[in-house]
Amino acid sequence: MAELVYIDGEFVPKEQATIPFFDHGYLYGDGVFEGVRVYNGRVFRLEPHVDRLLFSARALAFNLEKMTFDFVRDAILETCRRNDHSNGYIRVNLTRGTGLGLDPAHIENRPLLTIATRQLALYPQEYYDNGLTMVTCSTRVLSPDTIDPRIKCMGKYINNILAKMEANRVGAGEGIMLNAQGCVAEATGDNVFIVKDNILHTPPPSAGCLKGITRQAAIELAEGMGIPVRETNLTLYDLYTADECFLTGTAAEIIPGVELDKRLLGSGKPGPITRRLNEAFRRLTAETGTPVF
Numbered sequence: 290m291a292e293l294v295y296i297d298g299e300f301v302p303k304e305q306a307t308i309p310f311f312d313h314g315y316l317y318g319d320g321v322f323e324g325v326r327v328y329n330g331r332v333f334r335l336e337p338h339v340d341r342l343l344f345s346a347r348a349l350a351f352n353l354e355k356m357t358f359d360f361v362r363d364a365i366l367e368t369c370r371r372n373d374h375s376n377g378y379i380r381v382n383l384t385r386g387t388g389l390g391l392d393p394a395h396i397e398n399r400p401l402l403t404i405a406t407r408q409l410a411l412y413p414q415e416y417y418d419n420g421l422t423m424v425t426c427s428t429r430v431l432s433p434d435t436i437d438p439r440i441k442c443m444g445k446y447i448n449n450i451l452a453k454m455e456a457n458r459v460g461a462g463e464g465i466m467l468n469a470q471g472c473v474a475e476a477t478g479d480n481v482f483i484v485k486d487n488i489l490h491t492p493p494p495s496a497g498c499l500k501g502i503t504r505q506a507a508i509e510l511a512e513g514m515g516i517p518v519r520e521t522n523l524t525l526y527d528l529y530t531a532d533e534c535f536l537t538g539t540a541a542e543i544i545p546g547v548e549l550d551k552r553l554l555g556s557g558k559p560g561p562i563t564r565r566l567n568e569a570f571r572r573l574t575a576e577t578g579t580p581v582f
């Protein structure tokens with residue numbers, strides 16, 4: 290079956306899909322995006338993903354006249370249906386419009402929505418069983434007083450790409466990114482949690498991290514188990530001395546981090562709270578979500 294992508298209201302085979310040469314997302318990274326996950330024919334937390342996309346676009350003053358919540362949600366579901374896509378990843382991009390030159394006053398301010406479905410390259414199960422090794426990256430996250438970290442926009446990901454390359458260079462599974470003050474912000478594509486004395490700690494978005502949807506699910510699951518959760522600034526000291534550490538993200542789900550900068554975190558093995566949360570998260574993704582079909 291030919292893989293179809295959604296582009297500006299049409300479904301076309303992905304080989305034939307083209308982006309306008311002067312698309313502002315292509316020219317300047319002037320776009321927002323979402324990575325969404327579908328499990329057994331149900332889209333996990335579709336509403337918060339559509340909300341985050343549209344809030345990101347609104348914060349960047351895109352013209353959202355026609356881009357309503359229902360329009361975007363229906364386009365995502367229809368793209369899954371057309372591709373018979375029951376498991377995997379959904380990529381949703383929304384760019385400001387088309388035109389050469391920075392000035393949005395001089396371009397066609399008609400946002401371009403594109404959606405593609407993909408099988409996911411998952412972390413191997415052994416990473417969940419044994420945990421990830423991580424390294425602190427020298428590439429810092431953008432300061433929250435430049436672009437609000439809650440805006441999931443294309444352009445700023447160049448930092449995450451550079452940080453990921455740093456992690457790759459030393460064979461680490463993930464890279465930890467700090468903010469300009471030296472506090473832990475997030476991993477290159479995931480949020481960071483630690484467990485200390487049976488309390489969960491994670492940096493607030495004001496530290497420079499994305500307000501992750503998996504992060505939110507982990508917080509809710511922990512609270513449901515009676516585990517206190519604190520959003521607080523963390524330094525490398527907090528990670529090095531944590532009892533447990535894990536990362537959360539749409540692709541990674543809840544994955545233990547057991548080594549950072551060649552130091553073992555906690556026991557150096559996935560901890561009991563991480564395991565419980567991971568199991569609870571897998572149940573949540575199996576049992577909830579918006580049906581595609």
Ligand SMILES: Cc1ncc(COP(=O)(O)O)c(C=O)c1O
Pocket residue numbers: 324449475476477478479480498499500501502503504537538539540
């Ligand atoms: C930089 C960054 N942080 C955190 C996350 C995790 O967010 P979510 O759980 O919404 O996928 C992502 C995933 O897109 C990300 O790119």
